Amino acid sequence: MTWTVAAERFDSPAASALRRDYYDEVASRYWNRPATAEEIADGLADDGADLLVPPTGQFVVGRYGSKAASCA
Incomplete structure (x- = not known):
């Protein structure tokens, strides 16, 4: 399998799942406990x-094969 990287809307299903997983991991480590679904939703609501989106920025999703696996 190979990696591909492409621009994608930050609110696409794949991008949303990656952002949610990332926020869950970071928040859980910060609080030293599992983050709740409400905390994750609140954090993502104001994450900027x-x-x-152009011209101020761009969201990029990396896929390994067909699976969304990274973002920047």
């Missing part, structure tokens, strides 16, 4: 991802 809406600025990741």
Whole structure:
């Protein structure tokens, strides 16, 4: 399998899942306990991802084969 990287809307299903997983991991480590679904939703609501569209930015999803596996 190979990696591909492409621009994608920050609110696409794949991008949303990657962002949610990332926030869950970071918040859980910070609080030293599992983050709740509400905490994750609250954190993502004001994370600034809406600025990741041209001309102010761009959201990128990396896929390994067909599976979304990374983002930037």
